Amino acid sequence: MKATDAVTGLIGASLLILSFMLINSLLNSPQFLRNQLFHPGSVGHEKEVPSAEKGLDFLTNTYQRLPQFVGAKINCTNCHLNGGKQPLAGPWVGVKFRFPQYRNRTGREVSLVDRINDCFERSLNGKPLPKKHPAMLSMLAYMESLSPDDKVKGRGIPKLKLSIAPDRDNGKKVYEVKCAYCHQKGGEGLFTPDGQVIYPPLWGEDSFNIAAGMARLHTAAGFVKQNMPLGQGGSLTDKEAWDVAAYFSTQPRPDFAKKHLDWPKGKKPEDARY
Incomplete structure (x- = not known):
């Protein structure tokens, strides 16, 4: 073996060892380990953090985002118009201040979570979400983001009743x-x-x-x-x-x-x- 070949081999081996040591050091660094707690890659999934933005997405695309809980081909915002901000269309503005409230239909006091699930079971012909489901928490976050006041004009849906029978x-x-x-x-x-x-x-x-x-x-x-x-x-x-x-x-x-x-x-x- 020539001297130059030996030197080249030694340098290559040294670089390989140094590369291994560097990678091993990085993999065991505190910063990398901290990141792994929140970015587990293929081992698991990132924990979904509730947010008002995600809440609006769930409320606007309910049928497609939550098919396991929605039986109808309907989204929440098909009735609660303009992202729940339209007066006289069941607006969500200020809704958090109106719960808990007593409802004759259930014969008891209900929370806002109960009321949302009521809509899932009836208006969406589906199933209730767990109270801590990320979608539920995000929908609540969105509704709270619209709640600066408990005195909102045009809240609810006004009922119309005529004295004549409908034709x-x-x-x-x-x-x-x-x-x-x-x-x-x-x-x-x-x-x-x-x-x-x-x-x-x-x-x-x-x-x-x-x-x-x-x-x-x-x-x-x-x-x-x-x-x-x-x-x-x-x-x-x-x-x-x-x-x-x-x-x-x-x-x-x-x-x-x-x-x-x-x-x-x-x-x-x-x-x-x-």
Whole structure:
């Protein structure tokens, strides 16, 4: 072996040893180990940190983000319009100050988490989320970010009740002229090719179930009067809103298995579907 080859081999071996020592030192450095606590790579997954931004995403894309909890092809913001900031459309602004509250339907005091899960089971025809689920915590964070005050104009959904019986035949005509373009003739809703909700279904197996607020005439009529057609709220007459709500709210839709538990102390509204 030539002397130069021996020297070259020695240098190569030395560099290999130094590289190993450097890598070993880095892998065992406090900074690297700290990072591994939060970035476990392929071994595990990063813990999801709740945030208002993520909460808005869950509320806006509920059907796609939480399919294990949502049975309907509906998102929360299909009713709570403009990210829950629109007056008279069930706004979330200030909502945290209104809970806990007593509700006749459950016959007890409920928390905001309970109320959200109520919507998941009824309006989304799904299942309740665990109280500490990252999505629940993020949705709460978003709602709290909208809560500077407990006195909010246009909170809730105003109910509409007329003294005359609704005319469902006229409601069908109103629907065909004013609603079918978005919600489709058969009430099946409109979706993008990849399944994102553009306009939610108003009846059928993919819609809200019979225990949802929107399945009740007075609530549905009030919502329609104030907010529909989308972007043209207030354009329908009271009678048009009354009739069209009677038409779509009584269409076939999923049942609610726990309906027998509702209003345990009486006071069931006259427009309840069961």
